[in-house]
Amino acid sequence: MLEGLANSLQRALAKLKAKGKLTEEDVQEAMREVRLALLAADVNVKVVKDFVERVRARAIGQEVQQSLTPGQQVVKIVYEELTELMGGSQTRLRMAPHPPTVVMMVGLQGSGKTTTTAKLALSFRRHQHRPLMVAADVYRPAAIRQLEVLGRQIDVPVFSLGEGEDPVRIAEAGVAEARRMGADVVLIDTAGRTHVDEALMQELERMQAQVHPDEVLLVVDAMMGQDAVHVAEAFHTRLGVTGVVLTKLDSDTRGGAALTIRAVTGCPIKFVGMGEKIEPLEAFHPDRLASRILGMGDVLSLIERA
Amino acid sequence: MGLLDKFRKGLEKSREAVWGRLAQAFSRQRLDDTVFDEMEEALLAADVGVETSVWLVEQVRKKAREQRIATPEELPALLQQAMEEALAGMDVTMRTAAAGPSLYLVVGVNGVGKTTTIGKLGHRLVQRGARVIFAAGDTFRAAAIEQLQAWGKRAGCDVVHHSQGADPAAVVYDAIAAAKARRADYILCDTAGRLHNKAHLMAELSKIHKVVSRELPGAPHEVLLVLDGTTGQNAMLQTKAFKEVVQVTGIAVTKLDSTAKGGVILPIVREFRVPVKWVGLGEGIDDLEPFDPSSFAHALCRS
Ligand SMILES: Nc1nc2c(ncn2[C@@H]2O[C@H](COP(=O)(O)OP(=O)(O)OP(=O)(O)O)[C@@H](O)[C@H]2O)c(=O)[nH]1
Ligand SMILES: Nc1nc2c(ncn2[C@@H]2O[C@H](COP(=O)(O)OP(=O)(O)OP(=O)(O)O)[C@@H](O)[C@H]2O)c(=O)[nH]1
Ligand SMILES: [Mg+2]
Ligand SMILES: [Mg+2]
Numbered sequence: 001m002l003e004g005l006a007n008s009l010q011r012a013l014a015k016l017k018a019k020g021k022l023t024e025e026d027v028q029e030a031m032r033e034v035r036l037a038l039l040a041a042d043v044n045v046k047v048v049k050d051f052v053e054r055v056r057a058r059a060i061g062q063e064v065q066q067s068l069t070p071g072q073q074v075v076k077i078v079y080e081e082l083t084e085l086m087g088g089s090q091t092r093l094r095m096a097p098h099p100p101t102v103v104m105m106v107g108l109q110g111s112g113k114t115t116t117t118a119k120l121a122l123s124f125r126r127h128q129h130r131p132l133m134v135a136a137d138v139y140r141p142a143a144i145r146q147l148e149v150l151g152r153q154i155d156v157p158v159f160s161l162g163e164g165e166d167p168v169r170i171a172e173a174g175v176a177e178a179r180r181m182g183a184d185v186v187l188i189d190t191a192g193r194t195h196v197d198e199a200l201m202q203e204l205e206r207m208q209a210q211v212h213p214d215e216v217l218l219v220v221d222a223m224m225g226q227d228a229v230h231v232a233e234a235f236h237t238r239l240g241v242t243g244v245v246l247t248k249l250d251s252d253t254r255g256g257a258a259l260t261i262r263a264v265t266g267c268p269i270k271f272v273g274m275g276e277k278i279e280p281l282e283a284f285h286p287d288r289l290a291s292r293i294l295g296m297g298d299v300l301s302l303i304e305r306a
Numbered sequence: 307m308g309l310l311d312k313f314r315k316g317l318e319k320s321r322e323a324v325w326g327r328l329a330q331a332f333s334r335q336r337l338d339d340t341v342f343d344e345m346e347e348a349l350l351a352a353d354v355g356v357e358t359s360v361w362l363v364e365q366v367r368k369k370a371r372e373q374r375i376a377t378p379e380e381l382p383a384l385l386q387q388a389m390e391e392a393l394a395g396m397d398v399t400m401r402t403a404a405a406g407p408s409l410y411l412v413v414g415v416n417g418v419g420k421t422t423t424i425g426k427l428g429h430r431l432v433q434r435g436a437r438v439i440f441a442a443g444d445t446f447r448a449a450a451i452e453q454l455q456a457w458g459k460r461a462g463c464d465v466v467h468h469s470q471g472a473d474p475a476a477v478v479y480d481a482i483a484a485a486k487a488r489r490a491d492y493i494l495c496d497t498a499g500r501l502h503n504k505a506h507l508m509a510e511l512s513k514i515h516k517v518v519s520r521e522l523p524g525a526p527h528e529v530l531l532v533l534d535g536t537t538g539q540n541a542m543l544q545t546k547a548f549k550e551v552v553q554v555t556g557i558a559v560t561k562l563d564s565t566a567k568g569g570v571i572l573p574i575v576r577e578f579r580v581p582v583k584w585v586g587l588g589e590g591i592d593d594l595e596p597f598d599p600s601s602f603a604h605a606l607c608r609s
Contacts (some may be wrong), residue, residue, distance in 0.1 A: 040356060042539055042540070108536065109417075110418060110534065140450040141453045141456030145452045147366050196564060225537055225539065227536050227567075237504070251415070252503040254540075
């Protein structure tokens with residue numbers, strides 16, 4: 001199916017031969033294919049609509065570069081807009097002026113919070129920080145144990161009060177423990193929850209009010225579909241998400257959910273997860289994801305050479 | 307105003323649920339192209355995907371023409387009908403062994419809900435008086451064994467396990483032996499989450515499958531692919547790859563208690579003809595239901 005779209009795009013682009021300026025027709029035709037590519041990549045349908053409309057308006061009348069066909073020129077513009085939209089602002093973590101820096105990890109069930117918590121802790125440890133991981137998921141069977149096993153693996157301490165305690169209390173006590181032991185970064189692993197679970201969303205709000213996190217990181221599965229728009233909106237509205245971690249990008253997903261989330265929350269994507277193994281988190285590269293979402297590798301390499 | 311701000315402003319209009327917009331389209335006076343465009347958009351927003359959305363809208367158009375329907379209010383029923391037709395003719399029952407234990411192999415990518423689904427399914431079977439053994443075939447993920455043990459305790463099922471890092475095929479081998487010795491009715495095999503695009507992990511799964519069919523005639527009686535209901539079009543690629551490697555016989559779609567509609571199962575069933583057998587509706591032990599095409603279609607078309 002993906003191949004099919006790429007091919008039909010190529011055909012559409014081939015039809016457009018080099019001219020001086022992009023005409024409405026040139027743009028219209030290429031944008032139809034861009035729309036399909038974005039939808040196939042799971043970019044939210046409304047986001048696609050707005051995006052296509054804005055880029056279309058911007059593209060009409062632009063000069064066509066000598067070495068490109070009008071179709072390629074449109075793709076170039078689309079690619080640049082996508083990259084710009086997903087990039088921008090700082091993507092480092094905000095560190096507290098007076099340690100410890102507190103980071104809350106939040107997101108849907110199974111998105112990769114616990115794994116990412118460990119990866120982040122490892123990154124900090126490698127940079128001469130002293131992280132502490134806090135096991136605040138008392139719901140999922142063996143969630144605390146999972147974090148403890150990972151902590152031992154990467155030699156990072158884990159704070160927990162067992163499954164019988166209130167997660168908000170655990171988070172508070174975890175931060176206090178960090179102060180006591182001189183840890184300068186506290187990473188709080190929270191339970192997965194759906195954004196429509198009122199009680200559990202309130203729990204996060206209470207936790208935030210108690211521990212005043214410097215970062216609230218929304219952990220999102222890169223394979224996520226159209227619903228990313230509602231998830232991102234809900235978490236952001238309630239908690240003021242400060243950054244996004246896109247996990248499982250080692251899959252063959254096109255990852256369009258990232259664009260949706262970026263568009264809805266305005267929060268930068270700070271890291272990507274590229275595997276199950278606990279290795280330091282990787283930085284996010286907007287240009288790579290833009291090219292992945294468009295799924296037009298050959299066109300883009302052509303453009304890059306132009 | 308920055309690029310991003312402008313973009314977000316544009317999005318604000320989309321706050322109301324997509325299906326709300328569809329309802330709006332259905333309440334329009336005349337049946338024109340706008341109505342069908344809105345319908346297509348609503349389907350896309352439920353992860354139905356481009357091809358199947360276009361196809362479904364075409365089916366509705368055809369039906370509307372044939373039945374000389376002139377007002378949009380009658381369209382939801384037609385859409386639901388088209389969806390049910392697409393999902394029809396699939397055997398949703400779970401196969402069992404004629405004699406001896408039935409073995410179900412549960413597979414899927416990371417974090418979709420395999421272990422949880424095994425816990426819920428075990429509970430269902432136990433409630434009907436069956437004796438069930440869980441095989442802790444995920445020897446990779448931290449505390450995966452402990453997680454399955456917790457579910458075993460809740461559901462009243464024995465758990466056969468080795469330690470982390472052990473060969474999963476050996477675990478399954480032992481579970482089969484234990485099931486025979488203890489006269490168990492079912493063996494539910496958990497497996498580690500694996501991405502379908504990782505050849506070595508898929509090869510490992512194929513090996514487990516081989517051991518199962520060698521050690522227990524007729525097994526696996528079901529290969530259940532677990533799909534996360536919030537996943538987008540990648541679920542198609544997952545189904546294709548797992549089907550090729552372990553001959554998936556049924557699908558469980560989890561996490562439909564969120565606002566995701568799981569619409570991707572429409573193109574999956576249409577293209578791969580693998581029946582959806584279960585839906586997961588929460589994290590509790592009772593939150594597993596048999597799949598019902600008409601209530602699924604209803605939820606997609608009317609809510
Ligand atoms: N391939 C791959 N797998 C990942 C990645 N991140 C996490 N996982 C896997 O995804 C599954 C879920 O990860 P967890 O870290 O347990 O997810 P979680 O969000 O803590 O889950 P809950 O606590 O149940 O909500 C596990 O099998 C992880 O190994 C990634 O970047 N790539
Ligand atoms: N809301 C909701 N959560 C679910 C459902 N099914 C599973 N979960 C949650 O999703 C998360 C992952 O579930 P697991 O059963 O560990 O998934 P898995 O496929 O075994 O994960 P790995 O073994 O790491 O690949 C857990 O937090 C579960 O509680 C469901 O139907 N609804
Ligand atoms: Mg977790
Ligand atoms: Mg599991």
